Amino acid sequence: MDFFSKIKFNEHGLVPVIAQDFETNEVLMMAWANLEALENTIKTNKATYFSRSRQKLWCKGEESGNYQEIKEIRTDCDMDTVLYMVEQKGNKAACHTGHRSCFYRSLIDNDWKENSTPLMFDPKQIYQNK
Amino acid sequence: MDFFSKIKFNEHGLVPVIAQDFETNEVLMMAWANLEALENTIKTNKATYFSRSRQKLWCKGEESGNYQEIKEIRTDCDMDTVLYMVEQKGNKAACHTGHRSCFYRSLIDNDWKENSTPLMFDPKQIYQNK
Secondary structure: OHHHHHOOOOOOOOEEEEEEEOOOOOEEEEEEEOHHHHHHHHHHOEOEEEEOOOOEEEEOOOOOOOOEEEEEEEEOOOOOOEEEEEEEOOOOOOOOOOEOOOOOEEEEOOEEEEOOOOEOOOHHHHHOOO | OHHHHHOOOOOOOOEEEEEEEOOOOOEEEEEEEOHHHHHHHHHHOEOEEEEOOOOEEEEOOOOOOOOEEEEEEEEOOOOOOEEEEEEEOOOOOOOOOOEOOOOOEEEEOOEEEEOOOOEOOOHHHHHOOO
16 A cells, blocks of 8 residues: 555654545544554545544444445645545444534534534433443 | 633644535645634634644735635534634635645545546646746
């Protein structure tokens, strides 16, 4: 996978990754990937990231089934950001809060308030036994 | 602007910012902002970033006129990423290469090739006297 040698990783060996819905163009989330995560994304056709908090590879949906099927992979002019065009599978929510997108808060009347991003599941029900 | 105190900046005092077209949802670019850049964005209603290469505030379009009018500002569940919903003004290109979006390359047949992102201007003509 020589093409990944052109990607500019930061001082921690990571590159920011934006996940976008391939049909609606909604931005679903922003996370990080190292080289191994990008390679795993190609191998499995499922969006893979590197979890900075857990310091390990994170194939999104590996436990929940809410994985992201890769439709296209883009990079920007500087080749220091990657964009996954995906189909969000499972309950169609990219966010652990149950929202379709992690960007469910907007600046409204001088505060961060919920915008119209739909809630796809109730996290209390999903995570209650975990 | 107390609401920005909730944003989690990284060890360099920066937060990643995604700029997205408010109508088509196209991701136009990814850059960085410090607190001053976010505050300037609110004050001027024009997308402002922090240029890491030049180490200074960067009000996009201040020279070219290709500024980004702010329609909405979002943040994600962790509040460590910001999303500007914008109207790209001027020649409608967010990228210095003349492309509508900086994400004009996709992984196609094992290499990074130009995708269908339109070219809005010829950078050779625009920058020839600079």
